[in-house]
Amino acid sequence: MTLGEFLERHGGEMLELTLEHLFLVFVSTGLAILIGVPLGILLTRKPGLSKPVLGFANVMQTVPSLALFGFLIPLNIYLFDVKIIGGIGARTAIVALVLYALLPIIRNTFIGISSVDPAIRDAGRGMGMTDRQLLFQVELPLALGVIIAGVRVATVICVGTATIAAAIDAGGLGRYIFRGLRANDNLLILAGALPAALIALGADLALGYVERTIQFGGRVKATSKKVIGSSVVALLIIAGAAYLFASKSVGRIAVGSKDFTEQVILGEILAQAIEARTGLAVERRFDLGGNLVHEALRAGEIDLYAEYTGTALLAILQAQPLKDPEEVYRRVKAEYARRFDLVWTEPLGFNNTFAVLVRSGDAEKLGLKTVSDAARVSAQWRAGFGQDFMSRADGYAGFVRTYGFQFQETREMDLSLTYRALAERQVDLIAGNSTDGLISRYRLVQLQDDRNYFPPYDAVPVVRQSTLEKFPQLRSTLAQLGGILSVEEMRQLNYAVDGEKRAPAEVAREFLKRKAILP
Amino acid sequence: MSNGATSIEFRDVSFSLASGRSLLSHLTLQVEEGETLVLLGRSGSGKTTTMKLINRLIDPTSGEVRVERKTTLDWDPIRLRRRIGYVIQEVGLFPHLTVEENIGVVPRLEGWAPERIHQRARELLIMVGLDAEQFAARLPRELSGGQRQRVGVARALAADPPVILLDEPFGALDPITRREIQREFMTLQRELKKTMVFVTHDVAEAFLLGSRIALLKDGELILLGPPEDLLQSEHPEARAFAQGFSERHRAGSPR
Numbered sequence: 001m002t003l004g005e006f007l008e009r010h011g012g013e014m015l016e017l018t019l020e021h022l023f024l025v026f027v028s029t030g031l032a033i034l035i036g037v038p039l040g041i042l043l044t045r046k047p048g049l050s051k052p053v054l055g056f057a058n059v060m061q062t063v064p065s066l067a068l069f070g071f072l073i074p075l076n077i078y079l080f081d082v083k084i085i086g087g088i089g090a091r092t093a094i095v096a097l098v099l100y101a102l103l104p105i106i107r108n109t110f111i112g113i114s115s116v117d118p119a120i121r122d123a124g125r126g127m128g129m130t131d132r133q134l135l136f137q138v139e140l141p142l143a144l145g146v147i148i149a150g151v152r153v154a155t156v157i158c159v160g161t162a163t164i165a166a167a168i169d170a171g172g173l174g175r176y177i178f179r180g181l182r183a184n185d186n187l188l189i190l191a192g193a194l195p196a197a198l199i200a201l202g203a204d205l206a207l208g209y210v211e212r213t214i215q216f217g218g219r220v221k222a223t224s225k226k227v228i229g230s231s232v233v234a235l236l237i238i239a240g241a242a243y244l245f246a247s248k249s250v251g252r253i254a255v256g257s258k259d260f261t262e263q264v265i266l267g268e269i270l271a272q273a274i275e276a277r278t279g280l281a282v283e284r285r286f287d288l289g290g291n292l293v294h295e296a297l298r299a300g301e302i303d304l305y306a307e308y309t310g311t312a313l314l315a316i317l318q319a320q321p322l323k324d325p326e327e328v329y330r331r332v333k334a335e336y337a338r339r340f341d342l343v344w345t346e347p348l349g350f351n352n353t354f355a356v357l358v359r360s361g362d363a364e365k366l367g368l369k370t371v372s373d374a375a376r377v378s379a380q381w382r383a384g385f386g387q388d389f390m391s392r393a394d395g396y397a398g399f400v401r402t403y404g405f406q407f408q409e410t411r412e413m414d415l416s417l418t419y420r421a422l423a424e425r426q427v428d429l430i431a432g433n434s435t436d437g438l439i440s441r442y443r444l445v446q447l448q449d450d451r452n453y454f455p456p457y458d459a460v461p462v463v464r465q466s467t468l469e470k471f472p473q474l475r476s477t478l479a480q481l482g483g484i485l486s487v488e489e490m491r492q493l494n495y496a497v498d499g500e501k502r503a504p505a506e507v508a509r510e511f512l513k514r515k516a517i518l519p
Numbered sequence: 520m521s522n523g524a525t526s527i528e529f530r531d532v533s534f535s536l537a538s539g540r541s542l543l544s545h546l547t548l549q550v551e552e553g554e555t556l557v558l559l560g561r562s563g564s565g566k567t568t569t570m571k572l573i574n575r576l577i578d579p580t581s582g583e584v585r586v587e588r589k590t591t592l593d594w595d596p597i598r599l600r601r602r603i604g605y606v607i608q609e610v611g612l613f614p615h616l617t618v619e620e621n622i623g624v625v626p627r628l629e630g631w632a633p634e635r636i637h638q639r640a641r642e643l644l645i646m647v648g649l650d651a652e653q654f655a656a657r658l659p660r661e662l663s664g665g666q667r668q669r670v671g672v673a674r675a676l677a678a679d680p681p682v683i684l685l686d687e688p689f690g691a692l693d694p695i696t697r698r699e700i701q702r703e704f705m706t707l708q709r710e711l712k713k714t715m716v717f718v719t720h721d722v723a724e725a726f727l728l729g730s731r732i733a734l735l736k737d738g739e740l741i742l743l744g745p746p747e748d749l750l751q752s753e754h755p756e757a758r759a760f761a762q763g764f765s766e767r768h769r770a771g772s773p774r
Binding site: 119120122123125126127128130133137138 | 574576596597598599600601603605607608611612613614615624625628674684
């Protein structure tokens with residue numbers, strides 16, 4: 001796709017994401033100024049506080065953003081009837097961004113005021129200024145340049161960090177970046193990264209200009225004082241309103257998804273089936289990063305999403321691996337009901353486990369059907385595995401031990417690259433995902449896991465108990481989706497999106513029509 | 520110059536830092552209304568400390584300072600300071616305010632009408648020998664050292680305070696400008712008849728401007744009296760200063 005075609009197709013969406021991004025940055029920086037500047041001033045009045053407060057702000061900056069999101073989502077803090085902290089979406093992203101932006105603003109306010117010449121401060125006090133008058137007429141005007149330098153740093157931090165906010169459905173240019181990383185699509189990554197870089201650059205230049213004007217101009221005219229005063233008031237109102245607006249949740253049933261293609265397709269399948277069958281309004285909150293989707297479900301920010309039995313068992317319940325699919329399903333269903341009040345409904349039908357893959361040519365020539373067949377002929381083989389497979393409990397070490405593999409060479413690479421490496425004969429065996437569309441595209445063959453080494457990863461919708469009670473008609477719709485998707489079908493759907501670049505919503509609609517769930 | 524009434528009085532005043540280091544010990548002296556008392560001494564002798572005790576930038580560790588017959592501890596510091604003009608070395612001008620705004624600081628704090636402040640600033644600029652048209656809108660960094668000092672004096676006079684404190688106001692000026700501005704200051708002194716406390720380490724300046732001189736050393740008052748007393752004193756510190764003065768005198772100092 002050329003750049004022109006891309007802009008033609010995505011131009012409108014790009015503008016929308018850019019505006020969302022600007023919104024996040026503007027509101028977060030605004031709130032950070034409103035909190036940080038008074039706090040910085042307070043520190044100059046109570047220097048004893050400066051160590052703990054600056055220490056806290058310092059620590060906040062070192063917390064990885066995904067970890068911070070994970071901590072914020074389950075919080076439920078209300079002011080009157082409005083939830084002010086917690087959940088997924090722009091609100092939580094803004095809280096996190098404000099925490100990141102605080103440090104440079106507090107620090108620069110503190111330093112800017114502290115470094116006002118003591119003789120000037122003495123002159124002001126000697127002339128009979130009250131502390132307030134000294135602050136507003138002398139210290140703040142003289143510190144303004146340094147404070148704006150802090151705001152400048154904070155803004156650039158916000159522009160960068162706001163891209164991560166896409167992981168909690170807060171929108172912004174991060175959506176393109178995450179989507180592009182997932183689909184290995186550089187154009188898409190650039191479509192997110194380039195405007196973000198331009199915003200950062202623009203904000204930096206503009207604030208840099210303001211900073212220089214103030215420092216070299218040396219003073220703020222009476223008129224611009226009024227302008228500053230009214231901008232602060234306007235900022236306060238807009239930022240406050242925007243924050244509350246961001247906290248407003250619409251839709252009656254919210255369907256979530258993790259941040260990879262198959263999950264978005266499953267999210268669409270669930271959402272469209274519910275819309276068609278129950279007539280309920282559905283809100284889509286897709287692309288949630290890490291295990292944040294589970295946190296969001298527990299917090300009631302979403303009502304359902306499709307989870308994998310193995311992931312629930314190992315990553316969420318932190319239990320030991322089990323081999324029998326039935327047993328895993330029973331176990332997670334019981335534990336989820338007991339611990340979280342969450343209901344596992346009917347499995348969708350496919351198992352997205354690790355697939356041990358070889359080229360179809362090799363499989364035919366050597367008559368390979370099972371992984372054990374491959375182990376016998378693998379002495380001259382080179383294997384390629386993703387980083388994830390190399391390190392996880394149900395990954396490489398146990399796999400090699402169980403089947404007695406002795407590869408000539410084992411290469412660790414990005415998962416998405418292993419398929420191509422296999423097709424291009426750089427390696428001879430890989431462990432991919434069983435539902436990956438690239439399996440059909442490169443004409444690869446999945447060998448049967450005859451020793452049942454890999455735990456099952458059956459995809460199953462997980463719903464909040466309270467949602468099922470509120471909307472009992474959901475049960476029959478979800479029951480209809482039971483067993484609807486084979487591994488082969490899931491591969492095709494994934495390929496339609498990743499390989500043919502079609503929209504997940506459209507792919508899901510076609511599929512549901514074929515299955516007569518949609519008319 | 521004195522008309523007999525006491526404006527400022529130190530009664531056995533000592534001041535020590537929190538660390539225990541003593542900056543001023545057992546100072547007792549009076550400043551009469553309308554006189555100019557010069558605090559003379561080397562760096563660290565306690566001159567500036569004495570000055571800051573008057574406008575309550577610091578409070579005495581023991582003893583009491585009285586301004587207009589009331590101990591400073593009973594004064595509201597803000598009210599006290601607005602009755603006392605304060606001139607410090609050139610850095611004391613607010614760099615972000617114009618000359619006119621700098622002069623107008625205290626009147627503005629006192630809530631004067633803008634037009635009155637404007638008039639007053641112009642009047643004062645003329646009084647200290649600066650062209651109001653030319654200088655009113657300038658920033659401090661656009662002025663020479665001498666011009667800055669004049670603005671500093673004008674600022675201290677703005678709200679017509681009965682008492683003016685001057686902390687080495689001409690210290691950073693070149694000798695020629697310095698003599699010039701000292702002479703103009705003498706004229707102002709005669710016209711305004713304010714009570715002034717003037718800190719300097721320049722003995723010639725002390726002789727020129729002081730009706731009385733208080734010589735300080737290591738936080739103690741060594742000598743208090745008219746300039747002639749300093750020349751006649753046998754105290755080694757007084758002799759050191761007196762000698763400096765006569766050497767300059769012989770070298771043809773403007774006095």
